[in-house]
Amino acid sequence: xxxxxxxxxxxxxxxxxxxxxxxxxxxxxxxxxxxxxxxxxxxxxxxxxxxxxxxxxxxxxxxxxxxxxxxxxxxxxxxxxxxxxxxxxxxxxxxxxxxxxxxxxxxxxxxxxxxxxxxxxxxxxxxxxxxxxxxxxxxxxxxxxxxxxxxxxxxxxxxxxxxxxxxxxxxxxxxxxxxxxxxxxxxxxxxxxxxxxxxxxxxxxxxxxxxxxxxxxxxxxxxxxxxxxxxxxxxxxxxx
Numbered sequence: 648x649x650x651x652x653x654x655x656x657x658x659x660x661x662x663x664x665x666x667x668x669x670x671x672x673x674x675x676x677x678x679x680x681x682x683x684x685x686x687x688x689x690x691x692x693x694x695x696x697x698x699x700x701x702x703x704x705x706x707x708x709x710x711x712x713x714x715x716x717x718x719x720x721x722x723x724x725x726x727x728x729x730x731x732x733x734x735x736x737x738x739x740x741x742x743x744x745x746x747x748x749x750x751x752x753x754x755x756x757x758x759x760x761x762x763x764x765x766x767x768x769x770x771x772x773x774x775x776x777x778x779x780x781x782x783x784x785x786x787x788x789x790x791x792x793x794x795x796x797x798x799x800x801x802x803x804x805x806x807x808x809x810x811x812x813x814x815x816x817x818x819x820x821x822x823x824x825x826x827x828x829x830x831x832x833x834x835x836x837x838x839x840x841x842x843x844x845x846x847x848x849x850x851x852x853x854x855x856x857x858x859x860x861x862x863x864x865x866x867x868x869x870x871x872x873x874x875x876x877x878x879x880x881x882x883x884x885x886x887x
Contacts, residue, residue: 708778
């Protein structure tokens with residue numbers, strides 16, 4: 648019995664060290680309350696159900712979504728002092744949309760620490776952005792808004808986002824696919840092929856078809872986001 652407990656404790660310490668090192672690498676500082684960060688990396692597919700509540704990062708994701716949006720809005724407001732509200736809103740939306748956050752999460756290494764049901768091979772690609780938002784929520788609770796804002800700007804936006812590219816790019820990948828199909832005489836359609844319910848969220852799966860041939864499979868918490876994700880993946884496949 649002592650050996651089992653000792654082995655379990657050793658494994659827990661090893662996992663804690665791995666998480667601390669990962670958080671330090673991603674954020675630039677050591678976590679204070681490690682439990683917050685452990686929860687931020689826990690997808691509902693791996694959560695333990697207690698008293699009718701499944702432990703997951705969904706509440707931290709909700710909080711992090713709001714804090715991330717505020718930090719990005721603050722940054723853009725100061726960076727572009729002469730731009731109108733519509734411009735600022737559009738650029739913020741491009742930065743914090745699901746596709747952008749999934750890419751950003753992959754770049755900073757969220758995939759190495761997120762806990763999810765690995766039997767679902769496609770799940771990780773859909774949840775990394777959510778886990779990044781949950782991490783922002785954890786940083787906010789652990790370190791406060793000013794430290795969290797600094798993390799968002801210094802460790803996420805400035806190293807990984809070229810704002811000039813963001814400002815000048817067309818992020819409507821669905822329109823790109825439709826235009827490409829028209830130029831090449833192809834029929835295109837977007838189909839919702841699956842809807843999963845988990846906790847307070849629903850996840851839609853959308854598939855792009857060119858003729859009868861399936862292309863990108865996308866995921867999102869709304870049909871529109873799932874279709875845009877599928878369109879983006881199709882653009883990547885076609886080199887558009």
